[in-house]
Amino acid sequence: MIQKLISNIQKTNAPVVVGLDPMLSYIPPQVQEKAYEQFGETLEGAAEAIWQFNKEIVDCTWDLIPAVKPQIAMYEQFGIEGLKAYKKTVDYCKEKGLVVIGDVKRGDIGSTSAAYATAHLGKVQVGSKTYSVFDEDFATVNPYLGTDGIQPFLDVCRQEKKGIFILVKTSNPSSGELQDKISEGRPIYELMGEKVRAWGETCMDGDYSCVGAVVGATYPEQGKILRKLMPHTFILVPGYGAQGGKGADLVHFFNPDGLGAIINSSRGIIAAYKQEKYAKFGAEYFGQASRAAVEDMIKDINEARMRI
Amino acid sequence: MIQKLISNIQKTNAPVVVGLDPMLSYIPPQVQEKAYEQFGETLEGAAEAIWQFNKEIVDCTWDLIPAVKPQIAMYEQFGIEGLKAYKKTVDYCKEKGLVVIGDVKRGDIGSTSAAYATAHLGKVQVGSKTYSVFDEDFATVNPYLGTDGIQPFLDVCRQEKKGIFILVKTSNPSSGELQDKISEGRPIYELMGEKVRAWGETCMDGDYSCVGAVVGATYPEQGKILRKLMPHTFILVPGYGAQGGKGADLVHFFNPDGLGAIINSSRGIIAAYKQEKYAKFGAEYFGQASRAAVEDMIKDINEARMRI
Numbered sequence: 001m002i003q004k005l006i007s008n009i010q011k012t013n014a015p016v017v018v019g020l021d022p023m024l025s026y027i028p029p030q031v032q033e034k035a036y037e038q039f040g041e042t043l044e045g046a047a048e049a050i051w052q053f054n055k056e057i058v059d060c061t062w063d064l065i066p067a068v069k070p071q072i073a074m075y076e077q078f079g080i081e082g083l084k085a086y087k088k089t090v091d092y093c094k095e096k097g098l099v100v101i102g103d104v105k106r107g108d109i110g111s112t113s114a115a116y117a118t119a120h121l122g123k124v125q126v127g128s129k130t131y132s133v134f135d136e137d138f139a140t141v142n143p144y145l146g147t148d149g150i151q152p153f154l155d156v157c158r159q160e161k162k163g164i165f166i167l168v169k170t171s172n173p174s175s176g177e178l179q180d181k182i183s184e185g186r187p188i189y190e191l192m193g194e195k196v197r198a199w200g201e202t203c204m205d206g207d208y209s210c211v212g213a214v215v216g217a218t219y220p221e222q223g224k225i226l227r228k229l230m231p232h233t234f235i236l237v238p239g240y241g242a243q244g245g246k247g248a249d250l251v252h253f254f255n256p257d258g259l260g261a262i263i264n265s266s267r268g269i270i271a272a273y274k275q276e277k278y279a280k281f282g283a284e285y286f287g288q289a290s291r292a293a294v295e296d297m298i299k300d301i302n303e304a305r306m307r308i
Numbered sequence: 309m310i311q312k313l314i315s316n317i318q319k320t321n322a323p324v325v326v327g328l329d330p331m332l333s334y335i336p337p338q339v340q341e342k343a344y345e346q347f348g349e350t351l352e353g354a355a356e357a358i359w360q361f362n363k364e365i366v367d368c369t370w371d372l373i374p375a376v377k378p379q380i381a382m383y384e385q386f387g388i389e390g391l392k393a394y395k396k397t398v399d400y401c402k403e404k405g406l407v408v409i410g411d412v413k414r415g416d417i418g419s420t421s422a423a424y425a426t427a428h429l430g431k432v433q434v435g436s437k438t439y440s441v442f443d444e445d446f447a448t449v450n451p452y453l454g455t456d457g458i459q460p461f462l463d464v465c466r467q468e469k470k471g472i473f474i475l476v477k478t479s480n481p482s483s484g485e486l487q488d489k490i491s492e493g494r495p496i497y498e499l500m501g502e503k504v505r506a507w508g509e510t511c512m513d514g515d516y517s518c519v520g521a522v523v524g525a526t527y528p529e530q531g532k533i534l535r536k537l538m539p540h541t542f543i544l545v546p547g548y549g550a551q552g553g554k555g556a557d558l559v560h561f562f563n564p565d566g567l568g569a570i571i572n573s574s575r576g577i578i579a580a581y582k583q584e585k586y587a588k589f590g591a592e593y594f595g596q597a598s599r600a601a602v603e604d605m606i607k608d609i610n611e612a613r614m615r616i
Contacts, residue, residue: 041435108381112381124386127353146480179452
């Protein structure tokens with residue numbers, strides 16, 4: 001699957017991913033109102049608004065981008081109906097040829113991690129039948145529990161030709177509370193980077209591994225170190241745009257081949273119509289505002305890539 | 309909510325929690341067959357088998373126990389249908405007066421963590437209406453992302469009188485890869501224990517905090533240290549039974565008041581009929597086998613508590 005991601009990046013010349021994290025406050029009034037007219041102010045109504053919002057953004061951007069990253073929490077908060085909208089979004093994006101990174105940050109141990117891997121990347125057995133369930137292409141995984149939590153994901157990745165991105169150095173201000181602690185003379189995120197490299201070596205697919213890492217755009221110095229430490233690891237980089245990461249910060253996240261990183265923006269793209277810069281589109285043409293924001297983001301990032 | 313948990317523990321004199329982690333391989337053939345006759349070998353059929361299995365176990369044990377801990381991964385692997393069975397199980401257990409600990413191990417940052425907290429403990433707003441969604445009493449939370457990931461859960465706990473258990477030292481063999489790393493002269497799990505204590509101080513409810521910790525029964529020495537480090541923290545202790553933890557290992561997880569810990573067993577209870585010790589019940593009376601296993605577990609743990 002990492003080869004499909006690479007091929008999509010090369011086709012679009014755009015190492016970017018659009019984060020589909022639809023908070024209701026991002027969804028224009030006319031989309032919400034239409035959904036509530038049909039389903040009432042219910043969880044079903046909210047799910048319909050989310051789905052229509054996502055569909056418009058995907059329809060307006062899919063030809064420019066290699067991948068999307070739906071954040072499952074934003075759907076899970078609307079319960080079963082929200083998760084149906086998540087699944088519908090995953091399926092629709094795959095139909096459009098996009099790589100889908102399920103930002104699920106799951107992680108547990110043994111048979112429980114295996115169940116999460118099955119849910120998001122694998123197939124579940126029911127009697128004599130098997131079913132794909134959420135069926136994303138990649139999932140994000142939390143490494144706090146160690147190899148026991150990761151191994152079941154590796155097994156499913158190999159079997160189903162899927163991939164994962166493991167949290168290493170997250171983009172948020174307090175990520176250092178644990179991840180920057182010094183142990184054995186080095187910060188935890190470096191030790192975690194080494195583990196990701198080792199796990200990844202068992203799952204190579206061409207020059208890159210199906211085991212990627214998450215490293216925040218807000219920590220460019222750490223990104224530079226981790227890039228060198230994990231040469232065959234694709235880095236999923238959140239924190240660009242609304243969280244403060246800039247294109248110029250990203251140059252060291254890439255390898256000399258111009259690959260090895262994919263930069264996520266969520267709010268900055270999907271709620272672009274709310275920014276002054278894209279206000280001319282208005283809430284009515286929010287999808288076109290997202291398209292313009294994607295074009296600007298690609299330009300900004302490719303300028304950084306030119307400096308590799 | 310921690311006071312409700314304490315009250316349930318005192319009423320039953322049983323600091324135990326039954327882990328409702330229904331792998332299909334634990335569900336007796338007659339339960340599966342009946343569900344498949346009705347719904348086919350489908351995700352809906354699997355969900356029905358899980359629900360009927362859970363219901364029988366709850367019906368046979370609810371009067372002996374204070375709480376249950378459904379593991380959401382085991383439901384999530386069957387997709388939307390599985391999650392409907394999860395929700396049905398949560399609701400049914402709450403109707404029976406049980407405290408429900410959603411073992412969801414969620415954790416993210418900012419608005420995303422807030423969405424998870426809303427999904428599992430809070431209420432979501434849709435237009436002018438609000439809805440409770442999965443609505444467990446407690447949720448387990450992963451601390452890899454630091455305070456940014458925890459704070460939204462604390463806010464919801466205070467608002468909704470709910471609680472969380474934060475992963476500190478997990479029961480699995482490889483938990484030490486990260487959690488035992490030495491930093492500032494102390495293992496990470498101790499530093500995390502101090503953070504849990506500090507977070508918990510902002511959410512007290514009587515003698516205990518609504519912020520608990522997860523510490524595995526398989527690490528009794530670490531449990532002893534963490535017990536002293538976090539005197540007002542309730543400890544959720546997995547790893548008893550099938551994972552190798554014994555009653556005698558558990559004495560130091562309790563406070564002198566006989567409280568402060570609740571011991572989980574999943575497979576050891578829900579698949580008891582498969583053990584030689586309870587084989588006399590047969591697959592047909594699997595619920596009664598679970599009841600006998602709960603009675604034995606309570607006895608074993610109360611013997612340990614007598615030695616506090």
